[in-house]
Amino acid sequence: MAPQRLQIPPQGIFSKLEKLSTIGATPEGGVRRLALSDEDKLARDQIVSWMLDLNLQVRIDQIGNIFGIRAGMENIAPIMTGSHIDTVINGGNLDGNLGVIAGLEIANALNSASIKTRRPFITGVFTNEEGARFHPDMMGSLVYAGGLKLNEALESRDKKDIALGKELQRIGYDGDLECGAIIPHAFLELHIEQGPILEQENITIGVVENLQGISWTEIEINGQANHAGTTPMNLRKDAGYCAAAVTTFVHNMALEIGNGQVATVGTTELKPAVINVVPGFAKLTVDLRNPDNEHLIKAEKKLDLFLKSLEDTQGVTITTQRLARFNPVIFDTAIVDTIEEKADMMKLPHRKMTSGAGHDAQMMARICPSAMIFIPSVKGVSHNPAEATHPEDIVAGVNLLLQTTLKLLQN
Amino acid sequence: MAPQRLQIPPQGIFSKLEKLSTIGATPEGGVRRLALSDEDKLARDQIVSWMLDLNLQVRIDQIGNIFGIRAGMENIAPIMTGSHIDTVINGGNLDGNLGVIAGLEIANALNSASIKTRRPFITGVFTNEEGARFHPDMMGSLVYAGGLKLNEALESRDKKDIALGKELQRIGYDGDLECGAIIPHAFLELHIEQGPILEQENITIGVVENLQGISWTEIEINGQANHAGTTPMNLRKDAGYCAAAVTTFVHNMALEIGNGQVATVGTTELKPAVINVVPGFAKLTVDLRNPDNEHLIKAEKKLDLFLKSLEDTQGVTITTQRLARFNPVIFDTAIVDTIEEKADMMKLPHRKMTSGAGHDAQMMARICPSAMIFIPSVKGVSHNPAEATHPEDIVAGVNLLLQTTLKLLQN
Numbered sequence: 001m002a003p004q005r006l007q008i009p010p011q012g013i014f015s016k017l018e019k020l021s022t023i024g025a026t027p028e029g030g031v032r033r034l035a036l037s038d039e040d041k042l043a044r045d046q047i048v049s050w051m052l053d054l055n056l057q058v059r060i061d062q063i064g065n066i067f068g069i070r071a072g073m074e075n076i077a078p079i080m081t082g083s084h085i086d087t088v089i090n091g092g093n094l095d096g097n098l099g100v101i102a103g104l105e106i107a108n109a110l111n112s113a114s115i116k117t118r119r120p121f122i123t124g125v126f127t128n129e130e131g132a133r134f135h136p137d138m139m140g141s142l143v144y145a146g147g148l149k150l151n152e153a154l155e156s157r158d159k160k161d162i163a164l165g166k167e168l169q170r171i172g173y174d175g176d177l178e179c180g181a182i183i184p185h186a187f188l189e190l191h192i193e194q195g196p197i198l199e200q201e202n203i204t205i206g207v208v209e210n211l212q213g214i215s216w217t218e219i220e221i222n223g224q225a226n227h228a229g230t231t232p233m234n235l236r237k238d239a240g241y242c243a244a245a246v247t248t249f250v251h252n253m254a255l256e257i258g259n260g261q262v263a264t265v266g267t268t269e270l271k272p273a274v275i276n277v278v279p280g281f282a283k284l285t286v287d288l289r290n291p292d293n294e295h296l297i298k299a300e301k302k303l304d305l306f307l308k309s310l311e312d313t314q315g316v317t318i319t320t321q322r323l324a325r326f327n328p329v330i331f332d333t334a335i336v337d338t339i340e341e342k343a344d345m346m347k348l349p350h351r352k353m354t355s356g357a358g359h360d361a362q363m364m365a366r367i368c369p370s371a372m373i374f375i376p377s378v379k380g381v382s383h384n385p386a387e388a389t390h391p392e393d394i395v396a397g398v399n400l401l402l403q404t405t406l407k408l409l410q411n
Numbered sequence: 412m413a414p415q416r417l418q419i420p421p422q423g424i425f426s427k428l429e430k431l432s433t434i435g436a437t438p439e440g441g442v443r444r445l446a447l448s449d450e451d452k453l454a455r456d457q458i459v460s461w462m463l464d465l466n467l468q469v470r471i472d473q474i475g476n477i478f479g480i481r482a483g484m485e486n487i488a489p490i491m492t493g494s495h496i497d498t499v500i501n502g503g504n505l506d507g508n509l510g511v512i513a514g515l516e517i518a519n520a521l522n523s524a525s526i527k528t529r530r531p532f533i534t535g536v537f538t539n540e541e542g543a544r545f546h547p548d549m550m551g552s553l554v555y556a557g558g559l560k561l562n563e564a565l566e567s568r569d570k571k572d573i574a575l576g577k578e579l580q581r582i583g584y585d586g587d588l589e590c591g592a593i594i595p596h597a598f599l600e601l602h603i604e605q606g607p608i609l610e611q612e613n614i615t616i617g618v619v620e621n622l623q624g625i626s627w628t629e630i631e632i633n634g635q636a637n638h639a640g641t642t643p644m645n646l647r648k649d650a651g652y653c654a655a656a657v658t659t660f661v662h663n664m665a666l667e668i669g670n671g672q673v674a675t676v677g678t679t680e681l682k683p684a685v686i687n688v689v690p691g692f693a694k695l696t697v698d699l700r701n702p703d704n705e706h707l708i709k710a711e712k713k714l715d716l717f718l719k720s721l722e723d724t725q726g727v728t729i730t731t732q733r734l735a736r737f738n739p740v741i742f743d744t745a746i747v748d749t750i751e752e753k754a755d756m757m758k759l760p761h762r763k764m765t766s767g768a769g770h771d772a773q774m775m776a777r778i779c780p781s782a783m784i785f786i787p788s789v790k791g792v793s794h795n796p797a798e799a800t801h802p803e804d805i806v807a808g809v810n811l812l813l814q815t816t817l818k819l820l821q822n
Binding site for chain 1: 604605606607608611623625627636637638639640641642643644646649651652654655656657658659662665666671672673674675676677678679681684685686687688689690696698700734766767768769791792793794795
């Protein structure tokens with residue numbers, strides 16, 4: 001069979017997705033499979049079992065990333081795909097899982113058609129992409145790409161003060177492969193969009209050409225708790241008002257900057273949190289993202305200036321902590337072109353887009369040419385039991401990943 | 412001795428305040444004496460014991476208010492003073508307690524000087540002024556003044572679903588006096604300011620001529636939780652942004668309305684409260700106060716219009732619940748004049764002022780001419796273990812209450 005004719009049948013994809021969704025299943029139809037939990041171990045065991053069934057060589061690295069390797073005709077840099085199988089506390093069944101299963105199904109298709117490829121093919125599972133239990137997120141790929149020291153990652157602790165390294169040992173996924181030992185020729189990741197754009201525009205494929213830079217800041221505001229009835233407005237040091245002013249400021253700033261800038265205050269905590277007491281303390285988080293680092297830096301500076309103006313005018317003191325900062329990533333234009341070429345060939349409606357979320361491909365882009373394929377999320381919902389993608393879009397995405405991979409494998 | 416020469420000595424006031432502060436004392440030096448708790452019972456027993464020591468006739472009414480009655484020469488409407496001894500969860504030692512002890516010390520001074528008064532004198536303790544355990548606050552005086560039915564009040568339940576009526580029985584303060592049975596000729600309450608104005612202006616006495624109207628609203632905002640990175644600003648239904656917009660709106664509205672208008676958002680709760688998720692739900696409370704009901708109604712209407720505009724522009728749905736609404740109270744000008752006259756006589760710096768907080772006197776004003784005397788709060792702090800008033804200000808306030816009461820008693 002000519003490789004372009006190769007097709008991955010739906011049943012394999014959906015039966016594997018279905019099987020994974022039972023591991024850590026929640027009553028609402030979602031899944032709770034925190035990194036290195038018992039559920040994560042069971043899901044990893046399932047993936048390894050599928051890899052062995054597919055005659056892939058299984059290697060586990062020192063941060064617990066799992067690689068299923070299908071040899072090439074030449075012993076040269078492989079084409080790698082992959083994603084993750086850990087979830088947030090109350091997640092859905094596609095985030096991460098789809099990209100992992102797509103890789104397995106590509107190996108299956110290559111086996112079934114007895115196709116020999118020039119380059120080796122690797123499908124991977126990265127440890128702790130979500131960061132819901134251990135920080136930072138995207139840890140497995142970050143350590144693999146040399147962005148975080150292995151020892152630091154193994155020392156990361158969850159809320160119960162359990163070290164990640166201990167948990168890796170406990171579930172038997174403390175492998176011996178050195179992180180970064182295999183540098184791919186290219187890395188590809190298929191993922192659900194987790195946003196509303198593709199569905200709104202009725203487009204099947206997002207060809208991800210770049211990934212937003214992310215800036216997370218935690219802001220603590222100390223004012224003075226006072227009686228809400230007896231304290232005139234001009235004598236207040238209202239930490240709650242200041243938190244609200246920051247929230248509306250970053251919202252309006254994002255609208256004003258445009259150019260893909262988004263700004264979110266996801267958490268706000270007031271103390272003492274009593275209806276008739278002016279809040280004396282507030283803690284909030286600001287999430288700023290932009291695909292252009294210059295714009296992102298501008299947004300960060302504007303926020304800093306605004307906080308200083310609040311200190312000057314509201315009598316409060318403000319401290320900030322940068323919780324995360326990732327520069328934007330520009331994916332490999334040649335791979336992006338290849339994805340578009342194959343999507344055209346398959347007559348799939350597509351558009352270039354920016355990833356608003358972080359992904360393992362973002363970390364792998366540090367060590368090899370990388371890109372991503374997005375498929376639509378119903379109503380843009382993700383990190384939620386209601387996370388869904390229409391089956392035909394899933395099949396389209398997996399087969400586009402196959403066709404793109406096939407071309408790269410023969411490069 | 413001429414009544415104008417009568418002086419209450421400091422030691423009686425401070426030894427009683429000291430004694431009360433040991434009942435429910437907290438490690439930080441404050442007091443936790445929730446309404447109808449074991450601590451409240453012990454403090455009530457102490458007050459009753461002091462009343463009996465002073466040869467006062469003790470009457471308990473059906474909502475648990477305690478009255479210590481000193482007979483007058485004529486059997487006519489009495490002059491009543493009083494306040495409360497229940498506290499917030501982590502309160503101070505002066506809020507309420509001072510007004511109760513001042514009444515006892517007036518009886519003591521009258522007894523010591525063998526002064527016979529035309530009218531009877533009553534010093535009272537009102538049940539559950541704070542509302543920290545049972546709602547609504549100012550309950551004892553509200554029921555006494557006919558603003559809330561006794562049965563409804565007795566059915567009020569705490570967080571453990573214990574009925575107030577049951578607790579009254581348990582601690583033995585379910586009295587037989589009918590609520591409202593004794594209508595005073597006048598009611599006076601001495602209280603700490605709980606605000607910063609007197610201290611800032613270096614004035615000893617606040618002559619309280621009116622009390623702000625209070626409007627409490629709970630606002631629930633339903634938007635849509637979404638990924639903070641993948642959801643463009645224009646496709647968001649950000650309940651957290653809307654909560655912040657309400658907070659800054661009411662703040663700016665209060666500054667704009669002026670005329671004593673204050674606005675406070677004391678509580679804000681976001682869900683799911685994750686750094687990288689646009690909040691899909693927000694709940695906040697708005698506390699609006701103004702001494703002029705017209706202004707207060709205007710503020711309420713402006714808030715309503717703003718909430719509607721948020722629904723129209725932000726794609727959220729908003730529901731509101733009025734948690735409390737009290738009209739402003741104008742105290743009796745004749746009593747206010749008498750307080751000023753006596754303060755002048757005692758050479759105490761004084762100013763007219765508005766009470767920003769609710770007090771039992773506000774409820775008693777429904778059934779008899781009433782007014783209040785404020786003394787300064789150090790740094791304006793109250794509802795806090797750090798609550799304090801300089802001793803000389805306490806002595807001045809108690810003696811001003813005495814002089815004012817003496818004049819009214821002979822009316």
